[in-house]
Amino acid sequence: NAGVTQTPKFRILKIGQSMTLQCTQDMNHNYMYWYRQDPGMGLKLIYYSVGAGITDKGEVPNGYNVSRSTTEDFPLRLELAAPSQTSVYFCASSYSTGAGGLGSTDTQYFGPGTRLTVL
Amino acid sequence: AQSVAQPEDQVNVAEGNPLTVKCTYSVSGNPYLFWYVQYPNRGLQFLLKYITGDNLVKGSYGFEAEFNKSQTSFHLKKPSALVSDSALYFCAVRDGSDFNKFYFGSGTKLNVKP
Numbered sequence: 001n002a003g004v005t006q007t008p009k010f011r012i013l014k015i016g017q018s019m020t021l022q023c024t025q026d027m028n029h030n031y032m033y034w035y036r037q038d039p040g041m042g043l044k045l046i047y048y049s050v051g052a053g054i055t056d057k058g059e060v061p062n063g064y065n066v067s068r069s070t071t072e073d074f075p076l077r078l079e080l081a082a083p084s085q086t087s088v089y090f091c092a093s094s095y096s097t098g099a100g101g102l103g104s105t106d107t108q109y110f111g112p113g114t115r116l117t118v119l
Numbered sequence: 120a121q122s123v124a125q126p127e128d129q130v131n132v133a134e135g136n137p138l139t140v141k142c143t144y145s146v147s148g149n150p151y152l153f154w155y156v157q158y159p160n161r162g163l164q165f166l167l168k169y170i171t172g173d174n175l176v177k178g179s180y181g182f183e184a185e186f187n188k189s190q191t192s193f194h195l196k197k198p199s200a201l202v203s204d205s206a207l208y209f210c211a212v213r214d215g216s217d218f219n220k221f222y223f224g225s226g227t228k229l230n231v232k233p
Contacts, residue, residue: 004162019183040222042123042209043163050219058220090162106151106213108221110162114150 004027005092011077012117015079021076021114023091028038031094033058033108034066036087043045043090049074050096080117121146121214125224130201134233140195140208140227149216152193154184157207157226166208170191180204200231 007022025032030051035043045058049068064083065077074093078085093107132138141211144150151170153162167178172188184195195208207226214220 008178033221035223040128040225043211044154044223045220048219052228059222092162106153106168108155109164110155110164112160112162118172 001033004091004093004109006089006111008114009112009113013078014117015081017081017085018077018079019081019116021078021089021091021116023074023111024072024074025074025091025093025109026072027093027095027109028071029093029095031093031096032068032072033092034064034074034076034092035090035092036060036085037090037113039088046076046089046119082107083118085116086118087116089116121153121212121220121222123210123212123222123224125151125208125210125227126216128225129228129230131230131232134202135199138197138204138229138231140210140229142192142193143191144209144210144212145191146200146212146215150186150188150191150193150215151213152184152186152230153211153213153221154178154193154195155209155211155223156161156169157209159206165207166195186188203231205229 033048034046040066044060047066049055091111094108142184142194153168169186171208205224
């Protein structure tokens with residue numbers, strides 16, 4: 001049971017390049033999340049998904065896209081990288097037993113993070 | 120708007136002494152509060168949560184947190200600190216309107232010295 005895995009661990013991009021951050025969980029969790037963590041700041045929610053085929057925007061979605069074709073995978077896409085996207089990105093998952101999150105365990109399991117630098 | 124504040128960037132404590140890491144929150148509706156810990160180069164790990172019930176919540180590794188509704192606080196505590204407790208601690212709150220969203224504080228670095 002690997003939990004939540006993320007690849008790559010580190011990446012340097014040039015301005016305007018694109019890339020996909022991969023996230024996979026093997027806990028059969030229905031909810032998945034993408035956060036970014038800037039220095040001295042808390043985590044900011046980028047996108048989340050409540051199940052395969054369903055995604056929604058979080059606090060800071062601009063410049064990112066996501067998809068959820070399977071329960072296990074939740075990739076994050078950066079189309080035109082900008083220096084403002086330099087950050088550490090965390091993927092998380094959780095299990096919910098109720099509609100709208102009610103009844104959820106609410107406990108999120110986090111991956112080890114991807115450190116992205118855009119130059 | 121929902122928010123979480125951790126007023127201390129860093130807390131220093133000697134091993135064996137009690138520790139407190141502070142957290143205050145602002146949320147509409149009933150607060151659902153969490154503490155997570157982050158070790159270097161690792162993802163966040165769940166410590167404990169308050170949903171309802173007893174104001175004193177016990178969690179992993181001997182940590183506990185006290186929910187105070189009148190002061191809108193959820194301070195993390197431990198009676199006797201260990202050097203291995205040194206890490207970054209995050210307080211989080213679930214959005215009172217959209218239960219799918221969570222807001223995290225900026226984190227408090229805990230340093231426990233031998």
